[in-house]
Amino acid sequence: MSDGEGATARSADEQRRIVRERYAAIATESSDGCCDGGADGADDADQCCSSSVDEQSREMGYDDADVDAVADGANLGLGCGNPTAIAALEPGQTVLDLGSGAGFDCFLAANAVGPTGHVVGVDMTPEMVEKARENARRNDTDAVEFRLGEIEHLPVADGTVDVVISNCVVNLSPDKQQVFAEAFRALKPGGRVAISDVVQTAPSPEDVTENPAALAACVSGAATFADLEAMLDRAGFEAVSIEPKDESASFIREWDDERDLSEYLVSSVVEARKPR
Structure with a gap:
């Protein structure tokens, strides 16, 4: 299980189908989006109002300025951290967001890189890409574009990106090693993840590992610290750092009504650099 997948022998295509179907439903379910379903896939409609999503975002590390800076509809409350806060973005940079969803992190990144910068969001779910493009018009920005594609096969040219960001998406991939290889390819020398x-x-219980909803809800596909470090190293990165965010237990516990998932998972900051 070097890529951190559960014990079930799902094909890569099956895993992508499970994930794509969940996020297509989220993109189309309501104007606010919906963070439905923990590991059991239950409908948490009461948690999908904008105020609840904003509160979840604050728990994940966004501040009031972040929440207020983006028009309604882009923040679906689906992440597990704030990658733009750790990316140290600078004006004029090109940023690539892996699994960009409805575009929230892309719009925050665009604010940071300014009119001379550029942000590319990649997502494999057509409904999410459509929603993100609508949000781009709503946010009145030309600095962001959204492309349909798999993060294992990025529709991005070699050596064109300064910073790769992502928010609770790599765990969904059936081939995380390929994700990091693609990120390395897309980055300029000296570029960062x-x-x-x-x-x-810790290993997930068998009923979680075998539950397709748990995979799509970012629960059963996570890799270990050792596996992530090894994959980043094999991809060619240096200065690899993976730091757990212990405070994430407060919101990870809310992902499942039947068990405390913080016993098996922790949100973490993953950083690495492509050699110059």
């Missing part, structure tokens, strides 16, 4: 993701701290 700055992502938030869940990391496995």
